[in-house]
Amino acid sequence: MHPDEIGPDEFDDLVRDALDRLPDEAARLVSGIAVVVREDPEPGQAAPGTLLLGTFRGIPHTAVGGRVPGSLPDVITLYRRPILAVCRTRDEVPPRVLKVLGHEVGHALGLTERQLRDHGWF
Numbered sequence: 001m002h003p004d005e006i007g008p009d010e011f012d013d014l015v016r017d018a019l020d021r022l023p024d025e026a027a028r029l030v031s032g033i034a035v036v037v038r039e040d041p042e043p044g045q046a047a048p049g050t051l052l053l054g055t056f057r058g059i060p061h062t063a064v065g066g067r068v069p070g071s072l073p074d075v076i077t078l079y080r081r082p083i084l085a086v087c088r089t090r091d092e093v094p095p096r097v098l099k100v101l102g103h104e105v106g107h108a109l110g111l112t113e114r115q116l117r118d119h120g121w122f
Contacts, residue, residue: 003087011080011097012037018098026105029061033074033108035101040081051086054078054100062110076104 006014015037022030046052058074078100087093106116 003084003090003093006084006090006093008080014094014097015078017094018101021098022105029108030105033076035076037078037080041079051082052079053082054104056104056107058108060110061108074108
């Protein structure tokens with residue numbers, strides 16, 4: 001079966017499994033962040049020629065001591081179709097979902113792209 005045949009419900013299950021596989025410290029952080037799945041990024045959201053697999057929208061936890069009352073929640077978004085597009089086989093999808101989720105959790109922790117690359121989450 002080709003990765004494109006993984007529908008939204010099955011992909012949601014893969015995201016839940018990835019959340020369960022996060023290290024305890026990361027799992028505690030994610031418990032305060034909304035994790036959502038979208039089919040694709042909004043047009044213009046990614047730089048031209050860039051395939052956007054996920055995003056973190058919020059304030060990195062290194063920048064603040066806590067949530068500002070009345071502020072919007074932090075959100076990690078995973079994009080189903082782009083993630084499936086970079087996978088050649090069905091077996092590549094679960095580790096890719098975990099890697100993208102871990103990458104965005106890293107941003108929530110305040111890590112830069114370089115730091116994420118150095119830790120293998122790129």
